[in-house]
Amino acid sequence: MARAEKRLWVVGASLAVGFSALVLRAAQIQLLNGGAYAARAEAQRTDSIALPARRGAISDRTGVPLATTIEIYHVGVDRGELRDPGSDIPLIARQLGLSEREIRRRLRRKYLHLEGPFMAAQVLPLRGHPGVYLTSDLIRSYPDPDFARAVIGRPSEGGRPSSGLERELDSLLAGAPGQAVVIKDGRGRELESPGRLQQFPVPGHDVMLTLDATLQDIAETALSEAIDRLRADGGDVVMLDPRTGEVLALASRSARGASTTNAFTSVFEPGSTAKVFAAAALLEADLVAPADSVWGERGTWVLKHRTIHDEHPEDMPAWMTLADAIAVSSNIGTVKFAERLAPPQQYRMLRAFGLGAPTSVEFPAESRGLLPQPDRWSGTTAQSLAIGYELAVTPLQLAQAYAVIANGGLLLRPALVKQVRDARNRIVYEHRPEPVRRVVRLDVARSLSAMLRGVVAEGGTGTSAALRTVELAGKTGTARRVGPDGYEPGEHTAVFAALFPADDPQLVTVVKLDSPRGGYAALTAAPLTRRMLEQALAARSEGLDRGPMARETSAPASGPRRRDGGDRTRHVVAWPPTPVADSTPARRIPDVSGLPLREAVGRLHRVGFQVRTVGLGKVIGTTPAAGNSAATGTVVTVRTATRGGP
């Protein structure tokens, strides 16, 4: 018995020890390591996924979509999971537009991945099909891939925007991705579940550009046709609303048909189109009277260091006023008048017209052009500047400068973005005209406009641009082209800048052709301008208000009012919207301390200074210091907290 009791005690003790061990182990798992095991289990059956944000759309000023975001799919096929490969494979091939034989061949392996991209409509019948796995992705779609391509820009290989407005406005367009947790099965597949949304994706803002799709189409088509016909090396067209600074069309093409950003980035010597700036300086300083005239030297004027020629002197008056010199584009007449200007006067006026400084349009890597300061001028620079040499401008800068004459003397910042709306369709930004400075008095602007009408009138150099029903003002310019070894013989840049119509202009157009085989601007750029304006008049473009150009009166509006908006008054613009800077050359240097470098530079440019930067980061001060007064065009050095660079 004693032995039996002993055995019973041993069994009982063993059971007690075993049970205690189980309890202790359970306590260890549950109490001590419970958190870690729970996290492991959570990680095995759930996954955290990023929910991509929809990139904002880009449209023209009338809502025509230029860039949108669409959902595309990649398709995976698991051979082993297909229920009936005999009918499944033909369905997959038919829906995806692929060859059945190709899919069968590639399905010899266990899993087939088809990158696509495939549209949602294609893969819709395959959704839920056993053995077919769909992965969605958001990509950028451009309804007309070549339309304003260089302006809008494109994503790079990695999907990030690498150029144009897509890059410049990326922070607005991109939105913010969301995050969610999904449940997975034992094989790692995501299960149909509501998903645990941790953060909603925030869609990007929609951007409405100032571009007018119709005018842009006219500009691009006419430019391409002209480049082909004239066998030019390339060309640019800029159309600007001088009342608001909004860019309505902007096209740049190379000879091979590629869309480029040259209107923003490529500079050229403006030639005779710059004569009007010398005239502006003379009129603003009251250095010339309407009846003042100079001797034309019969087309050849020999000076100490150079000889100045006029083309076709037989067509020019022997004695010419300033208006005559502009109308017939006389180099000699313009230089003789410009000699009345002191170099600082001449420089300040060119600088006031925005030359030698970026326009601050919303485009990355814009060129500032070239305008030497008077202390770097040679003995002939003043003469060269008067006739558009020794300085370089972009087509956009030239259009901005001519807009000054068109709108009565104000320099406006050109704009490409008209409106920005958030995902809830609320307007977060709307473009308002941004006057930079008053360049010339109103009466001077009117005098300059009258001179430009003379260019297009009988006897002027721009008669081939003239429309018969609407008066035009403009200026031709044919400048020698610079190559790697200096001026290239026989190569010219033909430019025509126009104000349309001459009274209360609605459009400023700049047409530039590089080395056209047709000769001077009067024979190439000017007729191209006329063709584009004729097409603009005939088109259903909202960018033009044809009312002021009307010649005949319609029947009295006695009937019922049209409800389609045909009788509304369009383009009512409050003007000027804000007080503008006066024409006094000296300006107060604004305090830009604490601002980001980009913003500080933009603010100084808008006041009229040239800017030199030292280092990167936040601005700590300027030289000359804020509060001091300095002449327009003065170089202001911006110092930053982080020193760097040269």
Add this chain to the structure above:
Amino acid sequence: MAPRGRFWLILWLGFALGVLAWVNARQTASVMLARDVREARTARAAAESERATLQRRLRTAGSREVLIPRAEAQGLRLPADTEMVTLRRAPARRR
């Protein structure tokens, strides 16, 4: 004593069953809803891709590059400015 204990047992079991059924119904409804949402999202994506395709075709068909050669092949041409008449709207009469 015994019937009272059985009564409580049945009551608790019934309550547990009810809770489980409620949870199950909610889960099922959620899964169905998730499926509907996904299908609606897919349908929207399909409609958007269709819209993008149509927009692309419209832009191409309506561009001058396509229209002008076709019009010229039909004997049409772009008008000169002298061939266009813009009518000025007469001021509305006062009542």
